[in-house]
Amino acid sequence: MSAAHENEAFGPSQALDDGTIAARTDAYFNRTREIVTRFGDRQVTYAMFIRRPVISAPRLMTAWLENVARARGIAITHEVMCPEGAWVGAGEPLVYVTGSFAALAPLETLLLQKLGPPCVAAHNAYQMALALPGVRFLAMEARHCAGFEMQEQMAYAASVGSRAAQREGALGFVGGANDATAGFFGDLPGLGTMPHALVGYAGSTLRAAEMFHETYPDSDLVVLVDYFGREITDALEVCRAFPDLAAAGRVAVRLDTHGGRFLEGLDPQSSYAALERNTPGTIRRYRSDTELRHLVGTGVSAAAVWRMREALNEAGFAKVRIIVSSGFSVEKCMVMADAHAPIDVVGTGSFIPDRWSETYATADIVSYDGQPLVKVGREFLLRKARDRAVPSAS
Known part of the structure; x- marks a missing residue:
């Protein structure tokens, strides 16, 4: 496949025409174009950076x-200074873009954006x-996104961050929740089995499982178990x-x-006890309120995961896997790891940035017609510009 066709398949193709771009950009940039066109164009280089540490994920933008x-x-031309998947420090230029100012x-x-x-x-x-390096992740960002363009960005991001973690030995993200972004995860189709609505429709958890298996007999059976x-x-x-x-490892709960509630049979006291039985000492160290909630609180806590594992093992279903969802952010994953929670798969959309202000990227022109010049306070961009990557023509 040619580079041109690859980019068309990879990057969003919308907003290529002048009218759409002009309508979506800030007005002062349109006015700048008119002024520069009137008084004489110049060759400029932009430096793009983010004010916090990140993993380099520029390919949607460059495509x-x-x-x-x-x-x-x-x-x-664009020069990607940090390869896709590399760690980038706060304020470190990610990409230099050079071309006509107009x-x-x-x-x-x-x-x-x-x-x-x-x-x-x-x-x-x-x-x-x-x-959680031994746990597989499923990207379930779509329902939390403001339209498909954001969904595409988030699925792409999950795949980039996942590959970076996989290079360090983690299993990472193995797929997404729908077909549209499957290409980021190796062209697997969207993964998932049933929503709560199907359990309600079936009238019981077992009947929902039966319906699913009758319809998809070759698929593993993953059953939501919290509806009732x-x-x-x-x-x-x-x-x-x-x-x-179940004996073949093809059933997961x-x-x-x-x-708003504890897992069946749990309360605060029994949640503490579940952790003490399975991961002694985890609960005894100092914990913040958030950490305590993730460990022994309501919802999908570490104690809830351990209690489910106990019940499955006691009944002879040691090969039945446990899949968890519901608010699995960076912090919750770290707490689960500390509690050695026996999780097989995490379904999450909580890799979407919680503080959107942290995502604001910034661009500054650092040279005009090859002469270094940048606004006061951004001189560090000039220093970085001396050690450029190999340029890539657009």
């Missing part, structure tokens, strides 16, 4: 830039995967109904207990 350059027949000025807003959020989300995904508040009872009922699948 879009290359598509725009090709559609307009203009010469733009051509680049209207693109700045859209370029920054496609750089900051993926880099921060990739960093979060990387941290989560490293916190009988996580352990319903999980065991399903396992007993499908003993061969998904815990998604909401934060």
Whole structure:
């Protein structure tokens, strides 16, 4: 596949025409273009950076830039200073973009939109995967995104952060929740089995499992068990109904207990006891309120995971896997790791940045017609510009 076709397949193709770009960019950039066109264009270089540590995830942005350059027949070069998946320090330039000032000025807003959020989300995904290196992750960001463009950015970010963690030995993200972003995870189709709505429709957890298995007999059986508040009872009922699948490791129970209640049979005292039985000392150290909630609180706590594992093992279903979801952020993953929670798979969209202000990328021009010049306070960008990567033509 040619580079041009690869970029068309990879990057978002929307907003390539002048009218759409002009409508979506900030007005002062459109005015800058008119002024520069009137008084004489110049060759400029932009430095793009983020004010916090991130994982480099520039490819959506650079693919879009290359598509725009090709559609307009203009010469733009970009220099990626930190390879995709590399750790980048706060304020360190990620990409230098060089070209006509008149051509680049209207693109700045859209370029920054496609750089900051993926880099921060990739960093979060990387941290989560490293916190639980023996656990597989499923990207479930779609329902939390403001449209497909954001979903594409977040799925791409999860794949970049995951590959960075995999290079350090983690299992990382193995797929996403729908087909549209499957290409980021090796072209696997969207993963997942049933929502709570299907359990309600079926009238029981077991009947939902039966319906699913009758429809998809070759698929592993992953069953939501919290709908009726009988996580352990319903999980065991399903396992007993499908003993061969359970013995073959083809049954999994998904815990998604909401934060308004404890897992079946648990309360604060029994939650503490579950951790003491399985991971002595974990609960005895100083803990913040948030850490305590993740360990022994309501919802999908470490104690809840341990109690489910105990119940499955006691009933002879040691090969039945446990899948967890519900608010699995970087912090929650770290707490689960500290509690040695027996998790097989995490379904999460919580790698999406919690503080959106952290995702703001910034661009500054650092040279005009090859002469270094930048606003006061950003001289560090000039120092970085002396050691450039090999440029890539757009």
